[in-house]
Amino acid sequence: MGMEIERKFLLASDAWRAQVSRSERLVQGYLVSAAAVTSGAAKSSVRVRIGGERAWLNIKSSTLGVARQEYEYEVPLADAEAMLSRLCDGVVEKIRHYVAHAGHEFEIDEFFGANDGLVVAELELDAVDEAFERPDWLGAEVSDKARYYNLNLIGYPYAAWTAAQREGLD
Template sequence: MGIEIERKFLLANDDWRGAVETTIAMGQGYLNDAASVQRGVQNTSVRVRLEGDQARLNIKSREAGASRQEFDYLIPVADGEALLALCVGGRIEKRRHHVHHDGHLWEIDEFLGDNAGLFVAEIELDSVDEAFTRPSWLGREVTDLLRYYNLNLASYPYAQWRADECDARDA
């Protein structure tokens, strides 16, 4: 079992684009829904993801915040495709851009489909209090806001947010 320590941020501008090293197309869905996890009926999110030429099954504990238990397994692509067909809620489509900045890898998710227009930068850390340099393109931190978690975006996509909820547009 691993512990994922990850912080999420909105973007302040597009200056990161010139530093992109790789981009991977991703499609993912969940075998459980956000409402069950938020109500405490289920203690995990169970995700199936196709990324490039691989498929993964991922299970994360339901804690909000920077630190969660995470189990991640490579599975055959055919199994991933079959599991995606069983997912509840919507499917997340995105492009993940990799950017290195001052010794850290940033994963910038450019959401598509019903979440188009939303960009979220994530950094994985070795400890909750690990220091890192904030790139100039980094905006407001949203680690503790559940609506920015992919599980929630599958059930309540960005396109459905009211104007007064759209913090990403105010960043």
């Protein structure tokens, strides 16, 4: 790992659903609070994620933008469950759908709970300026809007957003 280059987008339609190759339910929480990350008190976010019978610990630099340092390690499922229940202020629950398009794989996250209704497409690239073909169902880019980061969805969930925020207009 070392560096993640990821762009985030809203969805313009549900046409992507017909192209899903697989899906998985994910539950994740953060060991460092969003307040510590956004205030600069923490240089990274530290996430615990469970997907099926596997779990990971992820450390990502707190910089805003499409390119961030990232390290990920598999951890025992029981340890991840304990961390989520004892050390996290809350969790984000979602189903991740995988959609291949023109040589790239989009990860489309459909959120639940207080973030129900939020659907975001993510695309990991090899370079910040890498070209990719935009499918018709891809909407506005929100890579530079911190509220769309999973870390921030715990303290400021989609249910609390204004209509303009939900449309990515501010």
